[in-house]
Amino acid sequence: MNPTEIMVSDADEKDVDTSRVAPIENPVLSMLRQDRLPHIWCPGCGIGTVVNCFSRALMSSGHDMNNVAVVSGIGCTGRVAGYMNLDSFHTTHGRSIPFATGLRLANPGLKVVVFSGDGDLFAIGGNHFLHAARRNLDMLIVCVNNFTYGMTGGQVAPTTPLKSTQSTMPFGNFEPPMNLPFVADAAGASYVARWTVFHIRQLVRAMKEGMEHKGFSFIEIMSPCPTLYLRRNKLGDGVDQVRYFKEHSVLKNGANTQDVAITATDPIVVGTFVERERPTWLDSRNAQLTATLGDRFVPYGGQNVQK
Amino acid sequence: MVSDSPGKRVGKGTVFVKVEVCKGCAYCIEFCPADCLRFSRNYNAKGYHYPVLAKPELCVGCNTCGQYCPDFAIMGMRYKDIDALEATKSAVNDDDRSGAEAPGRKS
Numbered sequence A: 001m002n003p004t005e006i007m008v009s010d011a012d013e014k015d016v017d018t019s020r021v022a023p024i025e026n027p028v029l030s031m032l033r034q035d036r037l038p039h040i041w042c043p044g045c046g047i048g049t050v051v052n053c054f055s056r057a058l059m060s061s062g063h064d065m066n067n068v069a070v071v072s073g074i075g076c077t078g079r080v081a082g083y084m085n086l087d088s089f090h091t092t093h094g095r096s097i098p099f100a101t102g103l104r105l106a107n108p109g110l111k112v113v114v115f116s117g118d119g120d121l122f123a124i125g126g127n128h129f130l131h132a133a134r135r136n137l138d139m140l141i142v143c144v145n146n147f148t149y150g151m152t153g154g155q156v157a158p159t160t161p162l163k164s165t166q167s168t169m170p171f172g173n174f175e176p177p178m179n180l181p182f183v184a185d186a187a188g189a190s191y192v193a194r195w196t197v198f199h200i201r202q203l204v205r206a207m208k209e210g211m212e213h214k215g216f217s218f219i220e221i222m223s224p225c226p227t228l229y230l231r232r233n234k235l236g237d238g239v240d241q242v243r244y245f246k247e248h249s250v251l252k253n254g255a256n257t258q259d260v261a262i263t264a265t266d267p268i269v270v271g272t273f274v275e276r277e278r279p280t281w282l283d284s285r286n287a288q289l290t291a292t293l294g295d296r297f298v299p300y301g302g303q304n305v306q307k
Numbered sequence B: 001m002v003s004d005s006p007g008k009r010v011g012k013g014t015v016f017v018k019v020e021v022c023k024g025c026a027y028c029i030e031f032c033p034a035d036c037l038r039f040s041r042n043y044n045a046k047g048y049h050y051p052v053l054a055k056p057e058l059c060v061g062c063n064t065c066g067q068y069c070p071d072f073a074i075m076g077m078r079y080k081d082i083d084a085l086e087a088t089k090s091a092v093n094d095d096d097r098s099g100a101e102a103p104g105r106k107s
């Protein structure tokens, strides 16, 4: 649709009363702490759409919501933990994965989902990401990649595309950005996918797959930050960016992650890139200690599984 | 009256908008597969234009708009489901939220 067409508004309340009350409350709201809404995200920010998808993934996953926990770091995306109607933890900047690791290992019956930003997970928290992937810790990492540090004013991030300007790169970024799926794959993640805010149905499916997958699952979601990334780079509004994602994405399941870097000119490669079976950290530990200690070792399943 | 009376219905479905919650991002308008939403001329209290069903005859109630909305401000429903819901509502007690898409938090 042409952006200007959106503004046409011949119809109005006289035709259809859009403010009438729905016969049911929006089911998605049951997954959210409604007393905290409206959320803080800017108009056109994609994070709310990702939360909308995550809520629907949870609803259709069949999991007991008392058995799912969300952990976030700091940032606009880090606010997600505070809005989910689940046990959730808003940790310190970059430390969502260490926190989630402890949570998961102390309580192996729990589904643990880490929800955070590109800066949180790959700049200050990059080291934790690498080792959690290497260890194949059983958790899902949802990374909202908006190419910037949204919360703190649009500083350059490890994902900022070359030549884009940011408050700390006023003359254009000269630091090559990270290819997040490639990093995840190389470090040993056993499920790796990328989608954008345009791909709502695929995203719901991927979130469910990532939660079911045994091992370290990583989903990168490209998302607009109109306030601090798009505006500064004259890339329009949130909806313009999502339309761009729609028009420039190509689906390549199983793509070599080396070839999926995001550039200014190439199409955006989306899909499920990696799905492999590897023993999780707990499985490896149990196997190794059983092999060396025999009966003297009681395999660890966690407090809820066995004493 | 919570929904359109059958006599007023022109499409297969309709949308419900929480006008005061909308931030005017246009995601719903842009990605509606039937292209039936437009911004209202009016503003809500926060100063945003909000969507109205400009071509109600085209709405199929698929809720694609609701799935994109970052603010959970719009929800599309099929009249078929609205009617079924209202039938069960009058028959069964109120907190049974039937309907395929409303499992909610289980405990």
Ligand SMILES: Cc1ncc(C[n+]2csc(CCOP(=O)(O)OP(=O)(O)O)c2C)c(N)n1
Pocket (backbone or CB within 6 Å): A074, A075, A076, A077, A078, A093, A116, A117, A118, A119, A120, A121, A144, A146, A148, A149, A150, A151, A152, A157
């Ligand atoms: C130890 C520490 N260093 C720096 C900060 C400041 N800080 C807060 S959020 C953030 C970056 C957030 O970027 P990202 O994770 O991409 O989240 P976004 O806001 O873009 O969603 C920074 C640097 C902090 N809170 N704590």
Ligand code: SF4
Pocket (backbone or CB within 6 Å): A040, A041, A042, A044, A045, A046, A047, A076, A077, A146, A150, A151, A224, A225, A226, A227, A228, A229
């Ligand atoms: S600053 Fe950017 S990422 Fe943060 S809420 Fe606003 S649009 Fe979203």
Ligand code: SF4
Pocket (backbone or CB within 6 Å): B013, B014, B015, B031, B032, B033, B034, B035, B036, B037, B058, B059, B060, B061, B062, B063, B064, B065, B066, B075, B076, B077
């Ligand atoms: S319910 Fe479907 S057809 Fe109706 S306005 Fe929403 S997206 Fe469009």
Ligand code: SF4
Pocket (backbone or CB within 6 Å): B017, B021, B022, B023, B024, B025, B026, B027, B028, B029, B050, B051, B065, B068, B069, B070, B071, B072, B073, B074
């Ligand atoms: S998607 Fe939601 S917030 Fe955005 S314009 Fe539509 S109703 Fe308003």
Ligand SMILES: [Mg+2]
Pocket (backbone or CB within 6 Å): A075, A117, A118, A119, A144, A145, A146, A147, A148, A149, A150, A157
């Ligand atoms: Mg960011």
